[in-house]
Amino acid sequence: MPSPSVRSDRLNALPPFLFDEIDRKKRERIAAGADVINLGVGDPDKKTPEFIVEAMNRAMRDLVNQQYPAVGGGLGVFREAAARFMQKRFGVKVDPMRHIVALLGSKDGIAHLPWAVTNPGDLVCFPDPAYPVYEVGSVLAACRTHKMPVGADTGWKPRFEQVPDEVARAARICWVNYPSNPTSEGADVAFYERMLEWTQKTWNGGRGCIAASDLAYSELYFGEENKPVSMWQARNASIEDTVGIEFHSLSKTFNMTGWRIGFAVGHASVVSALALIKANVDSGTFNAIQVAGAAALAHHDHADVAAMRRLYQARRDVVVPGLRSIGCEVEVPPAGFFVWARTPVGSDGRRVDSMTFAAKLLEQADTVVVPGSGFSPRGAEYFRVALTVEVERMAEAIQRVGRIRW
Template identity: 45%
Template sequence: MSRFPLADRLAKLPPYLFAAIDKAKAEVQARGVDIISLGIGDPDLPTPDFIIEALHRGAKNPENHRYPSYVGMKSFRQAVADWFPKRFNGVTLDPDTEIVSLIGSKEGIAHFPLAYINPGDLALVCTPNYPVYPVAVDFAGGKVEYVPLTAENNYLPDLEAISADSWKKAKMIFINFPNNPTSAMADRAFFERLVEKAREYNVIIVSDAAYVDVYFDPANKPLSILEIDGAREVAIEFHSLSKPFNMTGWRIGMAVGNESLIQGLGKIKENVDSGIFQAVQEAGIAALEQGEAVLDANRAIYMERRDAVVDALGKAGIDCLIPQAALYVWGTVPKGFTSAEFATDLLQKTGVVVTPGSGFGIHGEGFFRISLTVPTDRLKEAVSRIASL
């Protein structure tokens, strides 16, 4: 059989974190072990009926059976523009120039560096991090400098610790708040300083806001970077309908912000994809227009799950960050284990899947991530098994 070597950009990649977890999980499951998977942040709650019904209506419309626009239907972009100022303190967007639809936010984030990174260009990545950020930079031929997120700094990057030379060289900086994997939130003062730095050094802010509507205190809602004065000059923000509306499999999101950055991403997209099925966009419109009650209900469920996990971990003597947002609990690995050893031992001996912190970069070593995406009773059972290890 002929063998064809992979391109260098693929050959040097580590296995994709969640694909590796799925493989290990399947091997243990084949032994008949009761698996409780807390590894991937994939909501177990069903997509609401009114969204499914909107898809059904749209799918029966022959006009939706042809190629869609790569930038998204005007009606979908208008729905985003209508939703945004209601959620983010009056921030207005032009649906024609400041919004582009995405086949899930992951697709947009992965493609964005191709529009602005030349071979050898520098990107700053705050870490622990969603694995797609450095991979996307690498695929564009860029170089990555990691900016650590530490407990001592409330998992916010120390912007003053980034050298002036790095700021001068950087084309972009990737941030993610509420954060995956730590669940940390960023306050207005941090965003204001970040925008100030980005404007000073002409650095693009790439803000991943996938979890911005999964929060637990209505008096402390996560911010959009676009709420900050001057951010529109330097920032693009990525949003997803996956987590708030239980639509991970539907693959629909959007990028918003600086007009030229949206156009740059659009130039890539018009050459590599053909847009979102229009019936899915119509379902997305229904989610944005009618979904507030769903969001409230989901938040209540995730808060109950969060409280159960934090309480059980505390009783087991395992330290963790109490999340104010997102779908995750970030715990400290017990002494005597690396994060990968702990996750492997836990899976093999108890059937519980957690994500090792090292999978999110070297600054995730010593931690593990629990996803709040199974029912409360299963979460309690999982933590009971963790405590028994």
């Protein structure tokens, strides 16, 4: 009997999950006994700092923390810690109860935002290439999408003045993400000011475009001069009046990817809409994780976090010259968790396609990278390296890749 077709049109409309094929080949190589160096996955290779684990251990013994979590935006203690983090880290003052919502990781909020603020057919804009969840959330909520092309020529940032007027009129959400996955490009306050100028122009007649910023990598930066800024620092931003929202994650800052905790900070109308969706579809984040998350945010300047930044920087400083030495063009990333590099030029004078590049790396060097075309056809000449293995393994990967002829 043919297998029944159970998938919804929405699910079938999602962009293809291109990492499947690479993942399958990687498992085959590992099963065959190969020593695979995985530079593909964006998951920290170090443990959560001990003070956070301790806070969790204590919190999970309390009865109230074993019961259903607080709905309506999360525990006060977590939201207050998030508000203090915004004040201490970015100088942004917000009301924890009106402007902050706790999330099951920032992905939860990013994927659900369209459910909260769009109607079917509304338009959602995001950079191309970008983290795939902006598109996934929009498609699942039956929105139309507009991809804002970014590339080396635009500094990997959208040019809002080039967005067509009819798109600006119909846009309901505009996503940006700096430091970026996959490009690691950063943004300054002036960039957010341009974005808000653009979104604010769309607000007439009570319906316009919500400025949505994904700041998941805010604490992974290399040098004080590259410290990421918040959209809420823009001079034309006001938490009371600007219809916007910014997403924060504890995943990479504190090596907490598996814990599932993040938060969003934004205009009360957007935050309460998102909290209402969450009250209806999940029952919030495990209270004990929120308590531990509050302890983490209170110590975002902890020595463990600074040490992690140094570790990623040391790895970056091996990968970038290493890739250059084997013919890949690459900018030194100022922040983030990845190196975004251009594939080499082959002996035929043409730049190697990123899928071919990644496949050959796996077959001939037992090294996994993510092909840029996994993010977008615009990434077809690029690949992404995650800074998640030790310096020695990074150097070994570069050596192996250097033996391949293109």
